[in-house]
Amino acid sequence: MKAAKAFLLLTLPLTLLSACGLSSKDLSGTAYLAISIEGDQPLTKGILQEEVLQAQMIVEAFRQLHPHVAIETNLFRESDFIEEVRRRQAAGLGPDLMLVAGSTARTLVESDLARDLTIPEATRNQMDPDSLARLEITPGTLAGLPILRRPQLACYNRSKVAASPATTVALIDQARQGLRVGLAVESRSLFWSTGPLGADRAIIAAAAGRPLEAKQRQGLQRWLEWLSAANFNQQVFIEPDQEALVQGLLERRLDWIPCNSSNLSRLRASLGPALGVSALPSGPYGPPTPITRLRVLAFGTGSTARQRRVAEALAAFALNPWIQSTLATDNQDMLPTNRFVPPSALHTPVLKAMQRSVEQADASDAISKLLPAGDPRDRELSGLVSAVAFGELTAMDATEAVIRALAPVP
């Protein structure tokens, strides 16, 4: 009898819980949103707010339309994201929605951890074609919905330097004159500098497993030499990751860093009007190759019908030109993916710099596809770059090692 009571006590609340929402016809319920964060640094309040900020704004606006909806957010590292989702999915506790990098969205669909999407032509026409191309799995099906773009920029302290150096040569020259420049050995943070030094094609070819031409090999060696020489400059500081660069600028230890647009809200809060934002420097061999982080909403596979409805409604809402335009103009730390956002909404210097960065990101789109965030080759490349920067490896020796490290695993 006691055992039967215990059974009832255990199952009754769950039964009630599962039944309590069924009567409502309005959009209601709780959906779970998993957000990926880049880098391996420990999670801090600042990083958390930065990563959740845009999602929170979308959710808040969405809840004004649907007050009975709740969205619970969870943050996972981009490198562990697939495993985390797999583990939760195996328990039936997988997320309903996932805000991830484009490459991660593709892997999620390929691993059956997210469902692919077939979206109406009208919706498709609204989206930025580059973003769509990055997410297309088969003609007509997408790995997720592109929600926002976070381009890479140059962030600097205006009280130390009036304008960002336009070229890599000027950057090093200004560093000689006292400008404290920060660079991170993380390949995704440093990849922008391969274009100005003519190494971008070499890295793309190596990551694709194609043999390198002599010219490409020379470009790669030139880039590594530049990094090695830069570190000999007392005013160029090589940091382990992007977060260390942001902290350096926040604490006024650094005056100029490559940054991601997602860092802008934090930097703006600390530096105020002293924060300068512009496109990254070009070089003698070409324009910069900044990496634009495409943030995509992917859909989980374990949702209930109600959670699925909420997730789909939220994704559609996030694509809305009004919300995209509001997010872009209010925060000035992202670019919309909806083509119907009026250009007048993107007229500020910061948004213009972001647009320029996106235009320059052709080469880096290729590297984003070939070397997705969290790829073990990415970590190996960072290790080699670090060894060259700190003089443990010569640029010539490192060239071959980089080619070997980037070769795709069969």
Add this chain to the structure above:
Amino acid sequence: MNELFGQILGWLPMLSRPQVLVQLALVALAVVGVRLLARRFQHSAPHWVVELSGTVVVGGLGCGLLAMARQPVTLALLLLTFVASLQVSELVLRRSQSWLPADQLQPLRYLLIRPFLFGAMVWSLIELLDTRAELALIPLGRWMGADVNVGDLTWLVVVLYLLMVSSGPPSLGVAWLLKRVFALDRVSVRAMGLMVRYAVITLGTVAVMETIGFNSTAMLAIAGGLSVGLGFGIKEVFGNFVSGLWLLFEGSLRPGDIVALDGDFCEVRRLGLRATRLWRDRDNAELVIPNQTFFNSTTVEFGVGRTRFRTQIAISVDANQPVKTILGLLEEIAAAVPGVETHLPPKAYLEGVGDCGADYVLKFWIASPFENRTRCSAVVQSVVERFQTLGIELPYPHIVIERPPVQPSARGTDQPGD
């Protein structure tokens, strides 16, 4: 705090998913069904063995079926592993009853095994429902000048728990080493171990609080306030605690010692921090005596290994007997009684001459105060029997009523009222 509760409440809708409900139902079925099964077969097999086998079989079959149907099983596996681990631990503890003291089983069960298993389950469950790193950043408020979040509080609680649970044996090791190095013979290892343990716990707690960023001035102020509060509020408890520590440190009272309490001899069984547990031989009772008692009153104590007790009997002998002969006889009789120490010979004395005869006292040594009553009785018995054999009178107090002789009256009759 609201944010934390909000986050925890946010987990509940996740449980409404059919695939989660199926897993929870499987676990409930395994737990309840197996318990009913164990009750039915409680006479044919040990309770915990049936429960463990049942959980493994029912849980394994259920999970297997779910996996075959390509349904999620990790949650069910996690909860069933917790239940099975609990059952295994009970089984092991029951088997350990034969060699592990009973008073160590309960702390092992309730302070180590169950909290550890429960903590591990909650830890894994949180990792499935949320992100620990994100949860750790939820602010709880500003305490003692520091912004405290869930991670800080968890860190503090875990360190405190680990220090309290695991600092015992290492502290005893350090104490043993200190005792050996500084040749502190009179100080008990347990007392030093306790001192070391409290020092480690205090330092560890302060270090964690410092790491979190608690203001040390505020901590000192709270410690001061707490001391005053302790002084007034629980003076007796605190007094007993300090007395206990002092007794342990001084080494004046140790388990195995014999103390005289209100005329009864008792053995010290356990020296606690608040009270000392004594065993009374007379009625086989256990007495819990506040430690302060040993500080506020004179205590007769026989330490372990030095319990030899000098006792005595008093006897009156016919005063006409030669004193020298009686003294010799008494010493000889006592020495022959089993249990009376012979290497410290009994000694008899003449105390004086009383109403009943010559009063003698016979003093002799016995191994333990607990033998006092039986040995004294044996010696008296031997003396009485030997004196009776020898025809020596053992006078005893008696009253002789002598009636005055009746005087005959002149008239031949007594007149009442005369």
